[in-house]
Amino acid sequence: MTYCVAMRLDAGLVFLSDSRTNAGVDQVGTFRKMFIFENPGDRMIVLMSAGNLSISQSVRQIIADYKSPAGKSIWTATSMVEVAQIVGDAVRAVHERDAKALKNFNIDFNVSLILGGQIGGERCRMFQIYSAGNFIESQRESPYFQIGEAKYGKPIIDRIINPGTGLDEAAKCALISMDSTLRSNISVGLPLDLLIYKADSLSVSHFVTIDEKNQYFKMIHDTWGQQLKSVFDGIVDPVWDVAVTAQSEPIRVSAPQALRTAVAASPLQAVAQDGEQRQLS
Amino acid sequence: MTYCVAMRLDAGLVFLSDSRTNAGVDQVGTFRKMFIFENPGDRMIVLMSAGNLSISQSVRQIIADYKSPAGKSIWTATSMVEVAQIVGDAVRAVHERDAKALKNFNIDFNVSLILGGQIGGERCRMFQIYSAGNFIESQRESPYFQIGEAKYGKPIIDRIINPGTGLDEAAKCALISMDSTLRSNISVGLPLDLLIYKADSLSVSHFVTIDEKNQYFKMIHDTWGQQLKSVFDGIVDPVWDVAVTAQSEPIRVSAPQALRTAVAASPLQAVAQDGEQRQLS
Numbered sequence: 001m002t003y004c005v006a007m008r009l010d011a012g013l014v015f016l017s018d019s020r021t022n023a024g025v026d027q028v029g030t031f032r033k034m035f036i037f038e039n040p041g042d043r044m045i046v047l048m049s050a051g052n053l054s055i056s057q058s059v060r061q062i063i064a065d066y067k068s069p070a071g072k073s074i075w076t077a078t079s080m081v082e083v084a085q086i087v088g089d090a091v092r093a094v095h096e097r098d099a100k101a102l103k104n105f106n107i108d109f110n111v112s113l114i115l116g117g118q119i120g121g122e123r124c125r126m127f128q129i130y131s132a133g134n135f136i137e138s139q140r141e142s143p144y145f146q147i148g149e150a151k152y153g154k155p156i157i158d159r160i161i162n163p164g165t166g167l168d169e170a171a172k173c174a175l176i177s178m179d180s181t182l183r184s185n186i187s188v189g190l191p192l193d194l195l196i197y198k199a200d201s202l203s204v205s206h207f208v209t210i211d212e213k214n215q216y217f218k219m220i221h222d223t224w225g226q227q228l229k230s231v232f233d234g235i236v237d238p239v240w241d242v243a244v245t246a247q248s249e250p251i252r253v254s255a256p257q258a259l260r261t262a263v264a265a266s267p268l269q270a271v272a273q274d275g276e277q278r279q280l281s
Numbered sequence: 282m283t284y285c286v287a288m289r290l291d292a293g294l295v296f297l298s299d300s301r302t303n304a305g306v307d308q309v310g311t312f313r314k315m316f317i318f319e320n321p322g323d324r325m326i327v328l329m330s331a332g333n334l335s336i337s338q339s340v341r342q343i344i345a346d347y348k349s350p351a352g353k354s355i356w357t358a359t360s361m362v363e364v365a366q367i368v369g370d371a372v373r374a375v376h377e378r379d380a381k382a383l384k385n386f387n388i389d390f391n392v393s394l395i396l397g398g399q400i401g402g403e404r405c406r407m408f409q410i411y412s413a414g415n416f417i418e419s420q421r422e423s424p425y426f427q428i429g430e431a432k433y434g435k436p437i438i439d440r441i442i443n444p445g446t447g448l449d450e451a452a453k454c455a456l457i458s459m460d461s462t463l464r465s466n467i468s469v470g471l472p473l474d475l476l477i478y479k480a481d482s483l484s485v486s487h488f489v490t491i492d493e494k495n496q497y498f499k500m501i502h503d504t505w506g507q508q509l510k511s512v513f514d515g516i517v518d519p520v521w522d523v524a525v526t527a528q529s530e531p532i533r534v535s536a537p538q539a540l541r542t543a544v545a546a547s548p549l550q551a552v553a554q555d556g557e558q559r560q561l562s
Contacts, residue, residue, distance in 0.1 A: 044380055078385075101412070104456055110318035112426060151433050151465070152432050152433070152435060152436055154323075154433060154465050155433055155436075155461040155464060155465055156509070156513075157462060158465060158508065159464075159506055159509055159513075160513055168518035168519055168521075169518055171518070171519055172513070172516060172518055172519060173513070175519075176513070176516075180436040183434050183436060183439060184432070184436055184439060189505075196521075206521050216519055216520075218515075220516060223516055224512070225440055226517065227516075228437070228509075229440060229441065229511040230510065231505070231508040231509065231512055232437075232440075232453070232454070232457070234508070235352075235453060235457075235501060235504055235505065235508075236451055236500075237447075237449035237450055237452070238452050238453060238456075238497055239451055239497075240477075248516050
């Protein structure tokens with residue numbers, strides 16, 4: 001499994017990937033999932049991948065070597081959407097080559113990619129590319145993409161990230177999102193690759209590989225868990241009688257009393273009937 | 282989709298279910314997913330279901346009518362594991378009847394159930410029952426089960442719940458877990474059914490149906506989001522230089538400088554090579 005997240009903000013781009021791959025829990029490996037194509041002053045492009053490792057490695061190899069009949073490559077494309085098309089074409093080339101053989105072994109052709117970056121005077125752009133080689137682009141209303149094990153880490157991003165979020169704050173949010181994912185799914189693992197790109201800088205602004213010794217990530221891991229627990233403790237427990245407290249009205253209590261009366265009045269079969277009516281109403 | 286969660290604690294049991302069903306986003310309905318089989322003073326049993334609605338309704342119907350050749354039913358079973366076997370048998374009976382016809386329409390036979398409760402002098406027990414009718418039982422190390430859209434709401438449960446957690450605190454945790462799920466997946470929806478069972482009471486302790494007007498759930502929804510944001514704001518942003526702050530060491534910055542040097546020294550192809558080496562090392 002994998003977890004990668006990228007954010008496109010007014011201030012620039014944030015990319016974060018884990019590095020665990022596995023073929024069953026008895027075969028776990030470490031492979032980096034973030035690839036940087038950088039020509040400082042001209043372009044800064046990041047590609048992150050999830051899915052079958054042989055497919056994503058093949059895609060990357062094809063991209064690195066790619067030249068269109070007209071001589072266009074990832075290094076000469078004049079816009080990010082051209083790069084997305086090159087990546088999509090590479091996915092299709094690998095599909096053409098490998099999909100049938102994989103199917104003979106009941107292996108799905110499964111790869112998903114996040115591509116982001118900036119070329120020359122164009123704005124920062126970010127794409128999610130599917131197994132079919134088609135892709136979607138991030139908009140202001142959807143400022144982040146996730147691939148791989150996305151769900152555990154999604155709620156915190158939904159609550160924090162908007163296009164105005166600063167780069168460091170977004171990096172912090174991505175790391176908390178990753179921390180929740182690491183905790184819930186052992187097939188996602190350290191080290192992490194974190195890359196920050198300031199809009200219009202046309203080169204990597206910050207890049208760091210985070211392992212278990214990284215003090216900042218350890219601090220986030222410890223602090224977030226403790227603080228969450230203390231926020232949880234600070235919320236009042238539900239109140240089950242009709243007294244109204246200052247902070248909250250009690251939960252409305254219903255049904256059971258009526259159910260119990262019905263049960264007392266009639267034999268067992270009636271309980272099932274009553275229960276059934278109550279569920280479907 | 283569905284989200285149901287149940288917790289087995291020293292103090293008793295907590296059950297929470299949503300009520301949204303859908304067949305595509307253009308066909309959404311409200312069906313309750315929590316079913317109570319109660320004979321006060323004798324037994325209190327709760328069944329929650331996820332998966333294909335026609336299957337789970339059929340299972341429930343079979344359970345309500347079920348009598349073994351020896352006259353055993355859900356109302357006369359002497360232990361919860363016998364009830365789990367009755368439910369498993371009901372799942373298999375529906376499979377026998379419907380699975381082939383469903384397969385003709387490429388519909389998987391998909392149902393999952395959580396069963397919990399207490400019978401007579403036996404301890405509280407909780408089971409998760411699969412589509413094949415087999416089941417697992419909760420232990421102290423795994424005090425909760427989830428079915429349906431489980432991932433969004435799992436991190437908070439992992440951080441809070443242990444066998445010693447009180448019932449009201451557990452109910453609060455279940456509601457926060459549900460709130461995160463509602464926010465991230467529109468196929469999970471209100472109203473919710475929440476049931477609290479105090480160990481050895483042999484009847485429903487509290488039951489409430491929670492809709493959008495419920496003040497306690499609204500308070501949880503608002504407070505949790507705000508507090509999460511303020512905890513987030515309270516964690517320092519990453520520091521990108523080598524100055525060590527009191528609270529955290531900076532993230533270790535690596536690679537990009539070397540990469541940039543390589544880029545400056547050689548043409549584009551070298552960047553891809555360098556990038557590749559860096560990724561795989």
